[in-house]
Amino acid sequence: MFKIKPLLFYCFAMATPAVFAKSASVGIDIHSEQPGPVLNKNIYGQFMEHLGRGIYEGVWVGEDSNIPNQDGFRLDVLKALKDLKVPLLRWPGGCFADEYHWRDGIGPREERPRTVNSNWGGVIEDNAFGTHEFFAFAELLGAETYVNGNLGTGSPREMVEWLHYMTSEADTTLVRERKKNGRDKPFKVDYFAVGNESWGCGGNMTPDYYADLYKHYSAFLKAPEDNLPKFIASGGTNDQTDWTQTLAEKIKPSWSLRMNAISHHYYTIPTNNWETKGSATDFPKEEWFSALQQTLLIEDYIVENTAILDEHDPEKKIGFYIDEWGTWYDVDKGTNPGFLYQQNSLRDAIIAGLNIHIFNRHAERVQMTNIAQMVNVLQAMILTDKEKMVLTPTYYAFQMHIPFQDATYLPISLSATPVYKQGDASIPAISASAAKALDGNTYISIVNTQLEGAIEVTLEQVKQARGKVLSSDIMDEHNTFEQPDNIQPSDYSANVKNGKAVILVPAKSLMVLNLGQL
Structure with missing residues (x-):
């Protein structure tokens, strides 16, 4: 644990209103034939x-x-x-x-x-x-x-x-x-x-x-x-x-x-x-x-x-x-x-x-x-x-x-990378990571960084799409001793047809899905 020390950071505009992507669509390819490290x-x-x-x-x-x-x-x-x-x-x-x-x-x-x-x-x-x-x-x-x-x-x-x-x-x-x-x-x-x-x-x-x-x-x-x-x-x-x-x-x-x-x-x-x-x-x-x-x-x-x-x-x-x-x-x-x-x-x-x-x-x-x-x-x-x-x-x-x-x-690749902007600064609106777990199933973790605007994600060649999503309408939602269940993961599933699933990733959310054995 360190104590206070000056840092060097990139600058960003604190007073400029943010701009949000609206209902972006992204295709994610999971390269299961090119496994990486454990x-x-x-x-x-x-x-x-x-x-x-x-x-x-x-x-x-x-x-x-x-x-x-x-x-x-x-x-x-x-x-x-x-x-x-x-x-x-x-x-x-x-x-x-x-x-x-x-x-x-x-x-x-x-x-x-x-x-x-x-x-x-x-x-x-x-x-x-x-x-x-x-x-x-x-x-x-x-x-x-x-x-x-x-x-x-x-x-x-x-x-x-x-x-x-x-x-x-x-x-x-x-x-x-x-x-x-x-x-x-x-x-x-x-x-x-x-x-x-x-x-x-x-x-x-x-x-x-x-x-x-x-x-x-x-x-x-x-x-x-x-x-x-x-x-x-x-x-x-x-x-x-x-x-x-x-x-x-x-x-x-x-x-x-x-x-x-x-x-x-x-x-x-x-x-x-x-x-x-x-x-x-x-x-x-x-x-x-x-x-x-x-x-x-x-x-x-x-x-x-x-x-x-x-x-x-x-x-x-x-x-x-x-x-x-x-x-x-x-x-x-x-x-x-x-x-x-x-x-x-x-x-x-x-x-x-x-x-x-x-x-x-x-x-x-x-x-x-x-x-x-x-x-x-x-x-x-x-x-x-x-x-x-x-x-x-x-x-x-x-x-x-x-x-x-x-x-x-x-490894994964995205068909597009929508951005989340604030003034002249921007970050990716979506982030994802995939892995083949010890149980033989492939899992994908997806983050929508935006405060507003769901992102539609298309996944190909999957067997299923079910898991958990953590999100809220309130950006600083938190659990308290009086209300310990204000925020917790909810079940999520999407239909899979001919190996294709369309996932709606809510604004300000984290999602982890089991895609089955690919």
């Missing part, structure tokens, strides 16, 4: 940080809580995340990671030290949720694990000992300590990052300095071959390419130096202004457009960085992981500014769909992404208020895309 399920990964109520109350309430729980994990959130089939969890940060000392979070909870979370709100961190709790939660969900190591305030020894504590079966003092703390077998660590946002909250480093530190630390990071994580280097943000360039030039992976991926972060801010980002709800029409326009910039940044990797790593052994992404608005009024709590509307679901389509197109390198964050923080799947819980439109966007996990990407 869409790694971890493209749909989640991020949980010690930030606000993202973990405490959002996930962890403790065994003595009045909120129904299983071993301290609240049952309603646990069930909702199981239903979402969360493939991957990233923890403990974010900025928090580079001030987190893992020993604070092990052993009897009543004996764990109380510290101050200086990054997020200055609140007391009682360390009730630590290494054992994180892995227990991931195992309950059946999710892979991504642990972010402390490079900023830690030491090589601290990082080495944590990895050993988690992964080893050897009869060492550290392993004996893990067993004493209740875990006999090693934890499964799938990914391990050396630092986070080292250009900012992780140490204000230069790419060259960080690359040298990465080589230093990673030289000592060892684990059993059958429990060796993929190692992730901290990369850049937004339009930066110098981090990828430097890491690719200075770090040549070998048996003694592993770098399986480089991370990158990008957040969507509708107003272009970190000081006044805009409201999560009750926003003007101009900010609907600008938010979508800003989120689409991530594709340019992916293309620029992966081009560098293609030059230095033509065999594509190094992944490019977008391990923080999502919308960032002004916090909800009356909440702690350091908790980054914001509502979540239909606009966020549309933005999620657009990002997913982009990640799918670049799946050769983009093998993991982590939306920020899973519960109660920024573009959350779930919001809680003590014993209450509500699912957000973004939750439903992820749920609709479950068939895309580990599916095979199928």
Whole structure:
């Protein structure tokens, strides 16, 4: 999780009325005979940080809580995340990671030290949720694990000992300590990052300095071959390419130096202004457009960085992981500014769909992404208020895309690309992505970005056309604790005649359809 930093963005006219395409018609061809890469399920990964109520109350309430729980994990959130089939969890940060000392979070909870979370709100961190709790939660969900190591305030020894504590079966003092703390077998660590946002909250480093530190630390990071994580280097943000360039030039992976991926972060801010980002709800029409326009910039940044990797790593052994992404608005009024709590509307679901389509197109390198964050923080799947819980439109966007996990990407082509204009700026009015799922069926995801005007889509050589659509007449429609079902997906189906289906994609909507076995 990064803190405020000036960004470079394209300009757009905020005061100019938008122009909407009216009932455009588009033909979409799915090239099932030209399958692409597998869409790694971890493209749909989640991020949980010690930030606000993202973990405490959002996930962890403790065994003595009045909120129904299983071993301290609240049952309603646990069930909702199981239903979402969360493939991957990233923890403990974010900025928090580079001030987190893992020993604070092990052993009897009543004996764990109380510290101050200086990054997020200055609140007391009682360390009730630590290494054992994180892995227990991931195992309950059946999710892979991504642990972010402390490079900023830690030491090589601290990082080495944590990895050993988690992964080893050897009869060492550290392993004996893990067993004493209740875990006999090693934890499964799938990914391990050396630092986070080292250009900012992780140490204000230069790419060259960080690359040298990465080589230093990673030289000592060892684990059993059958429990060796993929190692992730901290990369850049937004339009930066110098981090990828430097890491690719200075770090040549070998048996003694592993770098399986480089991370990158990008957040969507509708107003272009970190000081006044805009409201999560009750926003003007101009900010609907600008938010979508800003989120689409991530594709340019992916293309620029992966081009560098293609030059230095033509065999594509190094992944490019977008391990923080999502919308960032002004916090909800009356909440702690350091908790980054914001509502979540239909606009966020549309933005999620657009990002997913982009990640799918670049799946050769983009093998993991982590939306920020899973519960109660920024573009959350779930919001809680003590014993209450509500699912957000973004939750439903992820749920609709479950068939895309580990599916095979199928390229598509459009007969036309209608545009959605605002002043001199424009974005595509339609976005789509298709894949052949593990169940043998082909699925297509379609977004209509316009506030007005349905788009007629023609699909050829399909067996069926049925699925879900998420939309509303209200552009900032959202669920509340008082009205938790304001917006949720509706069933959709269209007739298929001689292999042809005509789909009407409503304005401001996300649709995912099962087209059968093509």
